[in-house]
Amino acid sequence: MAEMAASGQKPDVLFWVGCSGSFDQRAQKITRSFVKILNHLGIKYAVLGTEESCTGDPAKRAGNEFVYQMLAMQNIEVMNGYGVQEIVTTCPHCFNILKNEYPALGGKYRVRHHAQYLQELIDQGKIKLTDANSFKGKRITYHDSCYLGRANEIYEAPRKVLELLDAELVEMKSCKTKGLCCGAGGAQMFKEEEKGFIRINDARINEAVDVSPDIVASACPFCNTMLTDGVKGKNLQATVKVFDIAELLAAGQGLEGI
Amino acid sequence: MSTIVQSICFILFVGGCSYIAFRGFRFVYRNIKLGRKEDLTDQPGERLKTVLLIALGQKKMFKRPIAALLHLVIYVSFVITQIELIEIFIDGIFGTHRIIYNAWEHIPALRGLYVFAINMIEVLSLLTFIVTVAFLWRRDLLKLPRFNMPELKGWPNLDAHIILVLEMFLITNIFIMNSFDMAAAHGKYGFWLSGMLGQNWEGLNEGLIEVFEKIGWWGHLAGVMAFLMYLAYSKHLHIILAFFNTYFSRLTPKGYLPNMPEVTREVKLMLDPNAAVEPIAADAPTKFGAKDIFDLSWKNLLDAYTCTECGRCTAQCPANLTGKLLSPRKIMMDVRDRMEEVGSIMDANKGVWQDDGKTLIENGYISVEELRACTTCNACVEECPVNISPLDIIMQLRRSLIMEDSNSPNEWNGMFANLENNGAPWQFSPQDRLNWEKE
DSSP, X not given: OHHHHHTTOOOSEEEEOHHHHHHOHHHHHHHHHHHHHHHHTTOOEEOOGGXXXXXXXXXXXXXXXXXXXXXXXXXXHHHHHHTOOEEEESOHHHHHIIIIISGGGTOOOEEEEHHHHHHHHHHTTOOOOOTTOTTTTOEEEEOOOTTTTTTTOOOHHHHHHHHTTTOEEEOOSSOGGGOOOOSOTXXXXXXXXXXXXXXXXXXXXXXXXXXXXXXXXXXXXXHHHHHHHHHHHTTOTTTOEEEEHHHHHHHHTTSSOO | OHHHHHHHHHHHHHHHHHHHHHHHHHHHHHHHTTSBOOOOOSOHHHHHHHIIIIIISOGGGGGSHHHHHHHHHHHHHHHHHHHHHHHHHHHHHXXXXXXXXXHTTTOHHHHHHHHHHHHHHHHHHHHHHHHHHHHHIIIIISOOXXXXXXXXXXXXXXXXXXXXXXXXXXXXXHHHHHHHHHHXXXXXXXXXXXXXXXXXXXXXXXXXXXXXXXXXXXXXXXXXXXXXXXXXXXXXXXXXXXXXXXXXXXXXXXXXXXXXXXXXXXXXXXHOTTOOOOOOOTTOOSSSSOSSGGGSBHHHHHHHHHOOOOOHHHHHOHXXXXXXXXXXXXXXXXXXXXXXXXXXHHHHTTTOOOOOSOOSBXXXXXXXXXXXXXXXXXXXXXXXXXXXXXXXXXXXXXXXXXXXXXXXXXXXXXXXXXHHHHSSSSSOOGGGTTGGGOO
């Protein structure tokens, strides 16, 4: 972003990478897949890079409003400084807080999650799959992210992306409004679970396994981590793969192997 | 003479019961007003639509179609039975008998309508009786999990049974009243169900028939009055508050958790000591987050009184489903119980609050462990048929734990420190933010 601004250019959209997409090794792959799609379509995007900070979501949901608002105000200052208007992000938590909670602090942008963004590109006919699309006939089940689904009522966009793959879409017992959480939200990602008889991500993977999918698709890097851990816990990593919708779409376009 | 005595008895009885009921409702209203101010009066059109769809139309109930259908029978039956209740009231005050039927003697169309209405009431009453038995069945014999959780032990379970038994009592008395009336009038009203029942009474002594008709009439009235007086102390209050609660629904996306303006002020001053900030309002909260019912919004308190303990929230809660202590229904019940406790202390002290040294957190109410287990997934909010938000309460209590008490798990303290020092929840340098570019 800084380079673009220095040379007087204005990006079409700011890609908000998020902490998971920046630092988590597994989520970095999601970031790269999404960027490959953007590059392939010649979309002029920018990232804040080292100027990006956590949106403050985990602090806010844990109850620490101070840390959240400090981070939010820094981010807003940076973005308003660059005159940012459009944001796309691959993280539903960043999406929710940027879209719903930043405006009252002075950060007013048009914010989209990458599921919506990709669906728009598909609707515009811009995304073409290669004939070698290897997902034909594969069983894919989509796990609803709480912050995309119930929090913002986005249920169809990620499914539209998956439909393009010509795969066999199967729904888990709990889906859409009844989708079962992966267990990461509300800053749970950053602490041990309370005492119970099963971990939430293991319970979710049990539901996924019930519909015997080849692929569990998600649209959230944190869900991805939790589901991947769940699959490993059941020793199923050879038969059940966890992918983000951006990774699947990038592979379907032949931009990368999977 | 006897009509006058009867009218006086009626007016005294109804008046006395109504006064007791009024006191109960006043207690509830005063308790709700103990909450913090929150303006939820914008977009009246949208709010009215929500009431029509969610409360009147029962839209969210139909996520569980069978339960919704059973509930709909009782609901429609309750609404339509008010027609017969209006007649009971007029007859009671003026000492008349079946005033509506007799008043329309020369207007066959209206009289026909009246008979049709009573017939509908009877059919629905019979169905409601069956549904009530079904509700007892699934609660006590099928032992549906959501009706057999720890938070329902004791009073809540008794409350549920009192309501169901009282409903059966009401219906039984409608049929006693109507069937003996049909027998006394040799079937002239033309009610189908009570007519069939009444045929069995026709051989009885006329005086006895009249006595039984009176028993049914007074019995039904007594049942209605008992319900009215009981409502303020029961989860059954939802039949009234559901309409208010849906009207005052939060119309923002479920994911939206409002920022705290009192924190914004502090943070602005922290980032720039010369920042122009609003002066602190006189009625601004004096602490961060909520520790007790006084710190919650009045809407949170209305939510608690509206909750009818159906447990749909808890049945979808990921924490509860995996064996954690958290149950969103219990959150609502605890808030209500604490309100009742605070209210009772105030009443015993001429309406003035005297600190009892307790709060809503721990003290036998909501434990820290419960609060910690929430994933903020909104499943409870989505499920509630009357738009209650347990999550909103959980979040305010969490804020208090962290910002007032510094009560936080070590892992979270580490996360907060990382966020403050390097802008990420993990210990990575901001300089590495572009490392994803390297494959």
